[in-house]
Amino acid sequence: MNSSPAQLLSAQNVNQLLDSVQAFLFDCDGVIWKGDKLIDGVPETLHTLRSKGKKLVFVTNNSTKSRSQYANKFLSLGISVTEDEIFSSSFAAAMYLQLINFPQHKKVYVIGEQGILEELQLAGFTALGGPEDGKKTAQLKSNCLFEHDKSVGAVVVGLDQYINYYKLQYGTLCIRENPGCLFIATNRDAVGHMTDLQEWPGAGCMVAAICGSTQKEPIVVGKPSNFLMEFLLKKFDISCSKMCMVGDRLDTDILFGQNAGCRTLLVLSGVTTESVLQDPSNKTQPEYYTSKVSDMLDLLRP
Amino acid sequence: MNSSPAQLLSAQNVNQLLDSVQAFLFDCDGVIWKGDKLIDGVPETLHTLRSKGKKLVFVTNNSTKSRSQYANKFLSLGISVTEDEIFSSSFAAAMYLQLINFPQHKKVYVIGEQGILEELQLAGFTALGGPEDGKKTAQLKSNCLFEHDKSVGAVVVGLDQYINYYKLQYGTLCIRENPGCLFIATNRDAVGHMTDLQEWPGAGCMVAAICGSTQKEPIVVGKPSNFLMEFLLKKFDISCSKMCMVGDRLDTDILFGQNAGCRTLLVLSGVTTESVLQDPSNKTQPEYYTSKVSDMLDLLRP
Numbered sequence: 001m002n003s004s005p006a007q008l009l010s011a012q013n014v015n016q017l018l019d020s021v022q023a024f025l026f027d028c029d030g031v032i033w034k035g036d037k038l039i040d041g042v043p044e045t046l047h048t049l050r051s052k053g054k055k056l057v058f059v060t061n062n063s064t065k066s067r068s069q070y071a072n073k074f075l076s077l078g079i080s081v082t083e084d085e086i087f088s089s090s091f092a093a094a095m096y097l098q099l100i101n102f103p104q105h106k107k108v109y110v111i112g113e114q115g116i117l118e119e120l121q122l123a124g125f126t127a128l129g130g131p132e133d134g135k136k137t138a139q140l141k142s143n144c145l146f147e148h149d150k151s152v153g154a155v156v157v158g159l160d161q162y163i164n165y166y167k168l169q170y171g172t173l174c175i176r177e178n179p180g181c182l183f184i185a186t187n188r189d190a191v192g193h194m195t196d197l198q199e200w201p202g203a204g205c206m207v208a209a210i211c212g213s214t215q216k217e218p219i220v221v222g223k224p225s226n227f228l229m230e231f232l233l234k235k236f237d238i239s240c241s242k243m244c245m246v247g248d249r250l251d252t253d254i255l256f257g258q259n260a261g262c263r264t265l266l267v268l269s270g271v272t273t274e275s276v277l278q279d280p281s282n283k284t285q286p287e288y289y290t291s292k293v294s295d296m297l298d299l300l301r302p
Numbered sequence: 303m304n305s306s307p308a309q310l311l312s313a314q315n316v317n318q319l320l321d322s323v324q325a326f327l328f329d330c331d332g333v334i335w336k337g338d339k340l341i342d343g344v345p346e347t348l349h350t351l352r353s354k355g356k357k358l359v360f361v362t363n364n365s366t367k368s369r370s371q372y373a374n375k376f377l378s379l380g381i382s383v384t385e386d387e388i389f390s391s392s393f394a395a396a397m398y399l400q401l402i403n404f405p406q407h408k409k410v411y412v413i414g415e416q417g418i419l420e421e422l423q424l425a426g427f428t429a430l431g432g433p434e435d436g437k438k439t440a441q442l443k444s445n446c447l448f449e450h451d452k453s454v455g456a457v458v459v460g461l462d463q464y465i466n467y468y469k470l471q472y473g474t475l476c477i478r479e480n481p482g483c484l485f486i487a488t489n490r491d492a493v494g495h496m497t498d499l500q501e502w503p504g505a506g507c508m509v510a511a512i513c514g515s516t517q518k519e520p521i522v523v524g525k526p527s528n529f530l531m532e533f534l535l536k537k538f539d540i541s542c543s544k545m546c547m548v549g550d551r552l553d554t555d556i557l558f559g560q561n562a563g564c565r566t567l568l569v570l571s572g573v574t575t576e577s578v579l580q581d582p583s584n585k586t587q588p589e590y591y592t593s594k595v596s597d598m599l600d601l602l603r604p
Contacts, residue, residue, distance in 0.1 A: 035442070035444055036444045037444060138463060138502070140337070140463060140496045140497050140502070141497065142337055142338045142339060142497060142498055143498065143499065144497060144499070145499045145500060146497075146500060146502075160467075161440060161442060161467045162466075162467065163465065163466065163467055163470070164464075164465065164466060165462075165463045165464065165465055165502075165503070168465070168503045168507055169502050169503055172493070172502075172503050172507075173500075176493075188514070190514060190515050190516070190517050191474070191478075191515055194442045195442050195443060195444060195446060195448075196444055196445065197445065197446070197447045198447060198448060198475075200440070200442070200448075200467075200471050200474075201467070201470045201471055201474050201511070201514070201515035202515065204514040204515065205470055205474075205511045205512075205514040205515035206511065206514075207514060208510040208511055208513055208514025208515075209503070209507045209508065209510055209511035209514065210507075211510055211514075212490070212492060212503070212506040212507040212508075212509060212510025212511065212513075213492050213493055213503035213504065213506065213507035213510075214492070215492050
């Protein structure tokens with residue numbers, strides 16, 4: 001962990017950062033957009049970085065969308081990004097199961113949204129639950145057994161705005177009763193900018209609920225876990241020291257970058273305020289910080 | 303904590319236990335009933351204990367009912383119990399707020415069921431949420447602010463089979479944004495026998511969800527916290543050493559009894575199996591254990 005205090009990004013240090021970095025890894029919520037609103041100056045900044053030959057990668061813990069859904073979201077906001085440049089925690093969950101050779105005859109129960117289901121299916125896995133269990137209700141009746149599929153070998157938990165008692169019981173039964181059933185969390189963000197105006201409970205809320213009922217801890221595949229970074233490194237032939245992680249969260253983005261030995265830039269356009277960054281109790285210091293990504297562009301101008 | 307191994311209740315030691323105890327504190331789920339089914343031999347056992355002059359108290363972490371609703375449940379199962387003999391975690395939450403002189407002009411937001419609302423209202427507090435928010439949905443839309451009542455000064459979280467994202471966001475906003483807002487958990491049981499045939503996620507699941515989104519820890523008023531015991535002691539003039547806590551859970555019932563210096567009896571008719579009790583990793587040993595409460599009666603017979 002970096003112990004020297006974060007430096008404010010300035011006209012003096014921005015050139016050094018840009019010259020020494022080959023790839024920028026961007027978080028999305030609070031960095032590129034807030035909810036469905038683009039943050040000022042993002043398209044121009046991404047365009048300038050691309051024109052300088054920088055590789056751009058978008059690394060998001062928000063599991064509600066698949067890579068293809070994210071590419072559409074970028075497009076709808078006027079930014080052209082390919083699926084190959086997107087690393088969502090929904091994709092990470094599917095890649096994790098692939099990496100461990102999760103048996104194809106086993107099923108995956110999902111507490112989460114469409115993005116996880118899509119990525120699991122693209123990777124060839126059979127997924128249950130997710131949105132279609134959002135309207136189911138649990139019947140607490142005598143002599144009435146809540147049945148679950150004994151062939152579920154993994155429960156993947158991510159952000160789920162349709163969380164209910166049915167899904168909590170289903171996931172809990174699989175983890176408690178199916179021998180060897182894995183408990184995988186896309187991420188553990190406490191809250192996130194699900195809308196532009198405010199924060200909402202994040203995947204950390206649903207993951208904690210399942211920790212509470214199963215008394216087990218999950219395998220985390222999104223930021224700040226190293227899994228996603230190892231996957232990125234295999235895909236791109238760039239050393240970590242030539243990557244810069246740009247994010248709005250200390251506990252996921254900045255920690256993720258630092259754990260891997262990347263350069264780090266905190267933007268204050270999301271959940272972290274300057275007072276949280278400067279608070280003596282905060283132990284995670286990014287290398288640089290600035291108010292928003294387009295500051296890079298503004299500081300470069302003569 | 304008691305470190306000597308639990309003794310099996312026997313014809314030899316049951317008389318000593320009964321002679322030295324003036325009050326029996328019974329857990330309900332897994333001890334008196336499972337879901338809506340009475341456990342064999344309970345009415346006869348309670349009747350015999352009463353006829354021997356023993357005081358009976360029913361101490362339940364299940365917050366879904368009020369004391370009056372519990373008295374009705376006992377009656378429907380053919381057992382006569384007065385409200386005065388019932389100590390539910392729903393009641394404990396209301397008593398806690400009364401004890402700390404929670405201001406009457408402040409409101410209480412409830413993630414939980416009818417029992418908590420009833421007890422809060424009986425104690426003179428204004429409660430929001432609970433069942434009526436079970437059908438509400440959160441709108442994740444641009445320019446749309448999720449409003450919460452700024453006069454909520456406490457969020458009480460218990461078991462809630464109608465848990466949803468609306469309630470999770472409401473409770474999270476109150477705790478994160480209303481200055482000084484308390485986070486009170488009725489209890490943290492991981493699972494419980496909501497039906498006779500199986501276990502379901504308990505209040506520990508909903509409480510953990512709010513811990514996950516707020517990154518705060520709650521004040522727990524149910525077992526194993528001392529709050530309920532202090533309240534019991536004020537009400538009944540019996541010393542702890544003359545009370546015996548009878549329960550099916552090591553982490554709530556037995557710990558609760560031991561924390562207060564009570565005698566303890568574990569019954570294996572609920573969540574704890576003999577192998578869990580005897581496992582070397584288990585650090586909580588009751589004084590006695592037996593398969594079900596009616597064993598007391600059977601062992602007494604010549």
